[in-house]
């Protein structure tokens with residue numbers, strides 16, 4: 301277990317996570333250790349003990365015995381960021397395909413709104429929807445600070461994560477996240493975490509090769525019970541290439557091939573080190589990807605500003621294929637404002653729909669503002685400036701980017717073999733699946749998702765019953 305020299309305090313004041321991290325390195329508050337491959341890991345465990353959970357799950361003697369008995373197990377959650385499910389059937393990804401076809405696949409799996417990176421990673425680790433986690437999108441209007449910012453602070457997550465739940469049970473946890481803002485928001489929760497390096501421009505993520513080296517070193521050095529890994533290359537080569545659809549496809553294909561090869565090497569390592577038979581490997585994406593041409597961009601700022609009632613009273617947080625619109629005017633005019641925003645948005649070419657944030661399908665909290673805008677497939681938002689604010693062709697956040705790969709492989713006997721399920725699994729199911737694997741019980745309302753380790757209804761019902 302990592303040394304717990306600093307309790308995690310969600311209220312702790314600080315600058316951006318990066319400044320925060322830099323500061324901690326300078327002041328020595330983080331303990332840097334050198335792993336075999338010469339990679340630096342932060343060892344200050346975050347602490348679960350102080351995680352912002354109101355009610356601790358009841359831990360019975362029975363649960364304690366089960367968790368103890370299962371201490372030999374290992375779970376790896378690999379997020380292939382931005383991968384589309386159909387991309388695993390193009391002959392480019394033999395290792396991922398073998399893992400999917402040999403384990404338990406969920407062909408109807410979906411990302412949850414808003415289909416962005418940060419909220420879906422948070423859903424994976426909390427098992428809860430954004431109206432509980434407090435993290436509805438990548439970019440929000442910070443209602444306290446009055447500025448638009450990325451949700452990249454540890455205090456942005458308002459609930460306990462599976463990482464916290466494992467820490468308090470003495471299980472080792474690690475995060476190896478290729479993206480700077482993910483490193484930021486998960487903060488010091490895991491017992492060990494890798495700080496992504498080197499960061500590439502535009503996406504602020506480390507290349508998969510560097511990330512997988514860190515995964516290897518983490519295995520050797522720490523052998524975590526749970527390792528949460530984000531691989532950002534496939535997403536990056538969806539977003540940032542601007543040479544046109546043919547160029548996008550070429551780079552995307554090479555990213556798929558490279559990432560698949562790295563995953564294959566990781567599986568080989570699990571096998572050669574005797575870990576495979578103990579392991580569950582959950583592979584999924586946080587969202588998929590949709591491409592748009594420059595003429596298919598939507599800029600809402602001037603349209604909303606042209607309305608005398610809304611002018612100067614609305615703020616937009618752009619999230620690629622989705623936007624969050626915030627009413628900043630008088631409270632008693634909010635309902636009217638929502639209606640006007642919806643009327644203007646739905647009359648705008650390229651806008652698919654404009655549900656009120658309170659629409660029960662969305663389950664987004666107040667952090668998401670008043671109206672959510674989705675674009676149609678093949679379109680993107682660019683606000684406040686046309687094109688300038690969002691020049692990249694690959695986007696997500698809208699319903700076209702909902703389907704994701706989701707499958708559970710691994711050599712552990714509890715992992716079903718060669719099965720496919722008709723359940724619509726989702727990112728929110730990852731935490732309860734990991735909890736189930738380790739025998740960590742949950743209260744009835746601890747998760748919005750369900751374990752996906754079992755396919756039978758009877759088994760699921762048994763797990764639900766066992767929660768009390």
Ligand SMILES: [Zn+2]
Nearest residue numbers: 381382417586
């Ligand atoms: Zn992503």
